[in-house]
Amino acid sequence: MTSPAKIVLSGIQPTGKLHFGRYFGAVQNWIELQSSYDCVFSVVDYHAMTMPYSPAQLRENVWDLAINLLACGIREENLFIQSLVPEHTELAWILACNCSYGELSRMTQFKDKTQQLRDKDKDLFVSAGLFIYPVLQAADILIYRADCVPVGKDQEQHLELTRNIAERFNHIYRTDYFTLPEPLFTEVPKVMSTADPLRKMSASAGEKHYVDVFAAPDQIRKQVRSAVTDTGQESGNQMSPGVENLFMLLRAAHSPDTDELLEAYKGGTLAYSKLKEQVAEALVSIALPFQEEKRRLLEDKKAIKDRIKRSSAHIRERAARTLSEVKAIVGLGQPLSR
């Protein structure tokens, strides 16, 4: 008998566009993991409420991202929308009672985001939701009793906290109920911003900073053409961060011209316009089939939304089972038999 496939869980925030930083840095890897793991991927809308946001925009982003993920190759049965599985928040409460204030205060992402809010407007408030966000993330993972979580460096600390919470829970309640999830480190490219190659590509920094996978091909070309190359501060023959980023994109896109262009660069004969043109074409050729698939999915928008709701409902059954078992362990709820 073969053992069941290991369970992988990951989540993506429905903030902004699906850009190539997120595609190469996470989604592409998720698509590959589907062939060897039992994968559960979530559009984490509860998480998106921890920073200031607009309700209408959130709803639109959630559906758009879910459909984009399907168009890129995430399988429908592996995808769900977090708020359609409200058991996550209930488990988060139970876990929060097994997590200390001190642990949460040490989370660097909390400190960074608090700072971001302060920088934007010192009167903006820092919500308790932002503070306990890592507990919700722990619930996302533990509710499927995931074995592995593909994580980037920025989420490593949250996964460590998840393991600590699971371990403490098992200890306090004298059980081995929760699996301690392992990080799944995969070599993924860290794509930098096109406008500021010293920072990570992100949608929140503004339009010049990212290349949207679902933008019109000409827009993708234009965006790549406008990428910052030399900043004028490079020394000697060191490759500038902007040029390095363009090569990174070429390599990530598996462009067959990468080595040739690199040789030309080293020989001092590479025009940046040529490099950019190659990068743009490599990205467009990745984007086109996804865009085609998205158009096809959107021919019947109601049908595709219904299918995502159905897969979320199906995944919810798994989450509900864990939650009821956890409630029995911690002394909540009435046993049905009495």
Ligand code: TRP
């Ligand atoms: N916190 C993650 C991020 O900001 C998103 C996320 C939510 C997540 N729940 C998760 C990632 C569970 C991995 C596992 O990118």
